[in-house]
Amino acid sequence: MRSSKFVFPAGTTLLTKIFGPILVIALLLVVFKPEARAVPSYSRQTGLPCASCHYAPPELNAFGRQFKLDGYTFTTKPEVTDAKKDHNSGLQLLEALPLSVVFDTSYTSTKSPQPATENGNFQFPQDISLFLAGAWGSHVGSFAQVTYTPQGNHFNWDNTDVRYANSVKSILGKPLSYGVTFNNNPTVEDLWNSTPAWGFPFTASNVSPNPAAKAVINGVLAQDVAGFGGYSMWNEHLYVGATIYRSQHLGGPQPNNGAGFNFNVRGIAPYWRVAWQTNTKNNNLEFGTYGIHVKSSPNAVTGPENSYTDWAVDFQYDRTIPQFKNDVLSFRGTYIRENSALAASFASGGASQVGHHLNTVMGNIEYHYGTKLSGTVGYFSVTGTPDALMFAQAPVFGSANGDPRANGYTLNLSWWPQQNIDLAAQYTGYLRFNGAQTNYDGAGRHASGNNAVFLLARFVF
Numbered sequence: 001m002r003s004s005k006f007v008f009p010a011g012t013t014l015l016t017k018i019f020g021p022i023l024v025i026a027l028l029l030v031v032f033k034p035e036a037r038a039v040p041s042y043s044r045q046t047g048l049p050c051a052s053c054h055y056a057p058p059e060l061n062a063f064g065r066q067f068k069l070d071g072y073t074f075t076t077k078p079e080v081t082d083a084k085k086d087h088n089s090g091l092q093l094l095e096a097l098p099l100s101v102v103f104d105t106s107y108t109s110t111k112s113p114q115p116a117t118e119n120g121n122f123q124f125p126q127d128i129s130l131f132l133a134g135a136w137g138s139h140v141g142s143f144a145q146v147t148y149t150p151q152g153n154h155f156n157w158d159n160t161d162v163r164y165a166n167s168v169k170s171i172l173g174k175p176l177s178y179g180v181t182f183n184n185n186p187t188v189e190d191l192w193n194s195t196p197a198w199g200f201p202f203t204a205s206n207v208s209p210n211p212a213a214k215a216v217i218n219g220v221l222a223q224d225v226a227g228f229g230g231y232s233m234w235n236e237h238l239y240v241g242a243t244i245y246r247s248q249h250l251g252g253p254q255p256n257n258g259a260g261f262n263f264n265v266r267g268i269a270p271y272w273r274v275a276w277q278t279n280t281k282n283n284n285l286e287f288g289t290y291g292i293h294v295k296s297s298p299n300a301v302t303g304p305e306n307s308y309t310d311w312a313v314d315f316q317y318d319r320t321i322p323q324f325k326n327d328v329l330s331f332r333g334t335y336i337r338e339n340s341a342l343a344a345s346f347a348s349g350g351a352s353q354v355g356h357h358l359n360t361v362m363g364n365i366e367y368h369y370g371t372k373l374s375g376t377v378g379y380f381s382v383t384g385t386p387d388a389l390m391f392a393q394a395p396v397f398g399s400a401n402g403d404p405r406a407n408g409y410t411l412n413l414s415w416w417p418q419q420n421i422d423l424a425a426q427y428t429g430y431l432r433f434n435g436a437q438t439n440y441d442g443a444g445r446h447a448s449g450n451n452a453v454f455l456l457a458r459f460v461f
Contacts, residue, residue, distance in 0.1 A: 040420055040460050041100040042067070045134045047076040050419040051371040055318070055328050057422070057460070058198050059366075062279045065191040069177050069233055071165030072134060072141030090138075098134025102127075103459045108205040112449030114396050121207045123150060126456070129158060140164050149206070157223055157250055159188050159197065174235035181229050181243065185222040186271045189231065189241065192286050194314040194332040197222070200364040200378050201410050203424060208452035212391050212434050213382050213404030215338040215360050217271075217292045217310040221263060224249060227271070239288070241273040258301040266295040266305055275314075282320040289313050297344055304344035312336040327370060333363035342390075351390045358384035358404065374414045381407035391434065393442045400442030403435025408447075422458040427451070 043050055046067075050057060053064030060068065067074055075094065082091035106126040113119035125148075132144040145158035165179035181189045188197040196218045214220055229243025247265045249256055258264040275288025291311035297303055314334040321327050338358040345351035364378035388402030408430040415423045433447035434440045440447055 041098040041131060041133045042072070044096060045075045045077055045094060045098055055330065055368045056371065056374045056414060056416060058202055059193050059330070060191065060198075061318070062284055068143075068191055069165065069179070069231075070167075071139060071163045071179055072143060073137075073139060073165065075135055092135075092138040094135055098132060100131040100133055101461055102129040102131070104128070104203075105457050106205065107453075107455040108207040109453045110208050110449065111451040112445065114209070115443075123207075125150065126206065130155075136162075139166055151206070157184065159223070160184050161189050163189075171234060176232060176234050178232040179230065181227075181231060181241075183227050183229075183243070184225060184248070185219075186217055186225070186227070186243065186245065186269075186292050187273075187290065188222075189229070189243065190273060190290070191239065192275070192288075192314070192316045192332075193330075194286070194316040194334050195290060195312075196334075199334065199362065200332065200366070200376060201412060201426065201428075203412075203426070203454075203456055203458070205452055205454045208428070208454070209396055209433075209450045211382060211404070211406035212397065212399065213358055213384055213406065215310050215336045215358050216263075216294055216308045217290075217312065217338075218336060218360060221245065221269075221292075221294070224261070224263065225265065225269070229271070231273075237276055237278060239273070239275040239277065243271045245269040245271060245292075256301060258297060259299055262298050263294070263296045264298070264301050266297055266301070269294040282322060284318040285316070287313070287315040298348070298350070304347045306344045307341045308338060309340070310336055310338045325370065328368040330366040330368065331364075332366075333361075336360040338384075345390065349389065352387050352402075353385075356385040356387065356390075358382060364410075371419055372416055374412075374416075376410075376412040376414075378410040378412070379407075380410070386435070395441055395443040396445060397434075398441050399434035399436075400440060401435045405432055405435050406430065406447075407432050420460040422456070422460075424454075424456040424458070426454040426456070428454070 053060060053067055055061055078095045080091060080093045080095060084090040104126040105124045107122050109120045127147050127149045129145050129147040132142055135141045142162040144160045144162060146155045147158040148155045161181055161183040163179050163181045167177045169175055183189050185197050187195040193199055224247060225245040226248040227243040227245040229241060231241035233239045245265060246268060247256060249261050252261060269292055271292045273290040275286055277286040289312060294308045295305045297305050312334055317331045319329045340356045341354050342351045342356055343354055346354045361381045364376050366374055366376040368374045382404060384404040386403045391399040391402045391404055393400050410428045412424060412426045429451045430447040433450055438446045
């Protein structure tokens, strides 16, 4: 006799698999509701809890976006000062150096192990990051990060944004905030969580496989370029920014000869950003566009070039719910279209045709239970031009049919027992991977084999 089981209506099996574990954990965490507080470097500088700027790190609320717009310089704590006198410069320094540390430890398990490797990877740590994050002076501040990873067994430069900020009281009768940014990752300077650098998923495993196709603006150039640009916010509504980038190749020789690097920016790579926001007591809405144009020569700084033009649209809506003690419901999404002409790759035998395109869709819905708990459901999809040379057959990471298509979902449940401690459970499920649902790599691996459970403990101090 078969053992008794719950029977679900037809069509609910996938939803049950997705939401069942999340709902169980959520109910347990709602019952046990700890108090929240945090003391990273921005909190020490401002005297405010992390929740003043974040719904949950790294998600900025309206005050957090203004803090970043103003160059990370707002402070209420003691400073070393000296007023300007005659031909002498002034001085404005924090008494305490604005340092923070993030310590991550994690566990990753995929549905199917990668060939000849163990499954169930425990990393202690997954990484450790040091931050110089705070005011350097009256108008200059930073978010500067270096990160240690066990695989490389060394520290490396990570996301960094150093900026000068100022404001004028009236331009066309409205206030204007403006500034200059130096950074190393297109979109890292952005104020919203709908663009790639700070978009969902906010944390990820460095063990489980990822799809092969990725737009240039979607993290491909992160930490491999150096940029200089400017931005402005007019009337607290219209945001305009532009940055130009060049390759910097951490660990590579200088002057740059391009050898060993797939992307070598020829000339400059311009990045642009335009957004409109409106903020009321219970509603924050943003919609905008961003993009980048890159000319690059793989493994060289001369010869044929690949050309990439990425343009994107995005939106973010945060709704504060007074009836639920000001819990917040967030909706975020972006669409990226990449058009590319790969003359260099075609000439070297790395692509079977010159013209290519990629379409990337990413969206998510998140519920914030105060500052204690957040649950997020995300969807992602990549489609584009098939190319058997660019997306070649290989076990696990390759494609049997040269098709870049991939899509799936990500579920995240994060519990913050304190505002500086995050315990997260994340599940990524693939419906298609590198062009197929079954035997996508030609070696018998299915898309669902890369489904991954990711558990994270993060400590910020």
